Amino acid sequence: MGNSDKPLHRITVLGAGAWGTAFAQVLADAGNDVTLWAREPEIVRSIVEDRRNVQRLPSVDRLPDNITATGDRSAAVRDAQIVVVAIAAQYAREALESFRAILPQDAIVVSLMKGIERSTGQRMDEVVCEALALPRERFVAVSGPNLSKEVAAREPGATVVACCDIEVARKVAKACSTPYFRAFVTTDVIGVEMCGSLKNVVALAVGMVHGAGYGQNTAAMVQTRGLVELTALGVASGASAKTFHGLAGIGDLIATCGSPLSRNYTFGANIGRGMSMQEAKELSNGVAEGVPTADAVVRMGKELHVPTPLASGVNRVLNEGLSCKRIFSELLGSGPSFDEE
Numbered sequence: 483m484g485n486s487d488k489p490l491h492r493i494t495v496l497g498a499g500a501w502g503t504a505f506a507q508v509l510a511d512a513g514n515d516v517t518l519w520a521r522e523p524e525i526v527r528s529i530v531e532d533r534r535n536v537q538r539l540p541s542v543d544r545l546p547d548n549i550t551a552t553g554d555r556s557a558a559v560r561d562a563q564i565v566v567v568a569i570a571a572q573y574a575r576e577a578l579e580s581f582r583a584i585l586p587q588d589a590i591v592v593s594l595m596k597g598i599e600r601s602t603g604q605r606m607d608e609v610v611c612e613a614l615a616l617p618r619e620r621f622v623a624v625s626g627p628n629l630s631k632e633v634a635a636r637e638p639g640a641t642v643v644a645c646c647d648i649e650v651a652r653k654v655a656k657a658c659s660t661p662y663f664r665a666f667v668t669t670d671v672i673g674v675e676m677c678g679s680l681k682n683v684v685a686l687a688v689g690m691v692h693g694a695g696y697g698q699n700t701a702a703m704v705q706t707r708g709l710v711e712l713t714a715l716g717v718a719s720g721a722s723a724k725t726f727h728g729l730a731g732i733g734d735l736i737a738t739c740g741s742p743l744s745r746n747y748t749f750g751a752n753i754g755r756g757m758s759m760q761e762a763k764e765l766s767n768g769v770a771e772g773v774p775t776a777d778a779v780v781r782m783g784k785e786l787h788v789p790t791p792l793a794s795g796v797n798r799v800l801n802e803g804l805s806c807k808r809i810f811s812e813l814l815g816s817g818p819s820f821d822e823e
């Protein structure tokens with residue numbers, strides 16, 4: 483499905499999980515030559531020999547021919563012009579440090595990850611730049627309403643590509659644009675990072691709402707107050723409020739909070755139904771980034787003097803065993819309050 487005979491770019495995707503593999507297909511469809519790096523030999527074998535990633539993206543029957551895979555770090559990044567990182571956020575630093583010495587000098591690094599590092603409270607732009615000693619001009623964040631299974635089915639959709647250098651953002655946007663996938667650009671890296679990471683905590687909460695047996699009124703309250711909370715945290719971190727009202731913010735919130743395809747939503751729903759953390763983890767179809775991120779968000783709120791009632795409630799359910807019903811009634815507060823700000 484490439485656009486021309488000559489590949490647009492040589493791109494390497496680190497991490498052949500659900501989103502790494504689906505995004506690799508977008509890049510291949512856009513006309514790039516794509517190499518997926520995976521640490522699991524069986525995933526590499528199945529992509530190379532069977533043209534499938536049965537473990538992580540079983541819905542795709544045949545990956546495009548211009549995708550290959552390897553487990554060899556040096557071979558994976560040797561000629562890469564763009565390196566895309568799609569590793570579970572809590573393990574990104576450790577995984578990227580092993581690429582630091584072998585990353586091509588001028589490669590652009592794109593993060594697809596949506597999480598805050600629990601041990602440091604850092605966003606993925608900070609983690610990636612630190613782990614790879616990467617200048618910020620070569621860091622790009624991609625985030626939006628992008629449920630991997632729907633993107634992999636080539637359903638119409640869009641994303642946001644952020645870099646402090648708008649020309650670099652445009653280059654990456656072009657590299658991931660296809661007739662079914664559109665990329666919008668911005669320089670608000672912090673905003674895009676905060677949207678993607680924090681909406682996962684809201685998706686956990688909305689999942690808990692439905693799991694606990696409540697309906698759309700409660701879900702709408704949680705989702706809307708969640709947007710207010712994540713916007714306040716983002717703005718206090720240096721982001722533009724506008725970003726939160728766009729595709730990466732409210733757009734992703736709508737997709738994630740409204741779909742059982744979301745691992746965060748599903749994890750929250752299972753907790754709401756009364757499962758233990760262990761049971762919910764065992765059932766999860768991939769990483770639910772909001773779980774470790776909730777704790778980081780609460781600490782971030784304290785540091786930035788931004789109230790985080792929703793993230794605090796979610797965190798107390800996850801880490802202190804509070805009931806979902808209790809946190810939603812506590813969210814309503816006691817005395818009268820009519821000020822929506």
Ligand SMILES: NC(=O)C1=CN([C@@H]2O[C@H](COP(=O)(O)OP(=O)(O)OC[C@H]3O[C@@H](n4cnc5c(N)ncnc54)[C@H](OP(=O)(O)O)[C@@H]3O)[C@@H](O)[C@H]2O)C=CC1
Pocket residue numbers: 497498499500501502503520521522538568569570571573576577594595596597628629630631767768769771
């Ligand atoms: N799925 C989606 O719809 C979307 C996901 N995202 C974000 O993209 C990121 C990846 O998500 P997704 O691909 O879906 O998640 P998956 O759970 O499907 O995959 C996680 C990936 O991280 C890898 N990984 C985990 N630990 C390590 C480690 N120590 N070293 C190297 N690799 C490691 C896994 O490798 P292994 O297979 O060997 O365990 C796997 O490739 C997340 O931050 C997520 O929030 C963003 C948009 C959409």
Ligand SMILES: O=C(CO)COP(=O)(O)O
Pocket residue numbers: 596626627628629630682685734737738743744745746747769770771
């Ligand atoms: O970020 C996503 C959609 O935009 C995917 O959400 P989950 O990680 O909850 O599956």
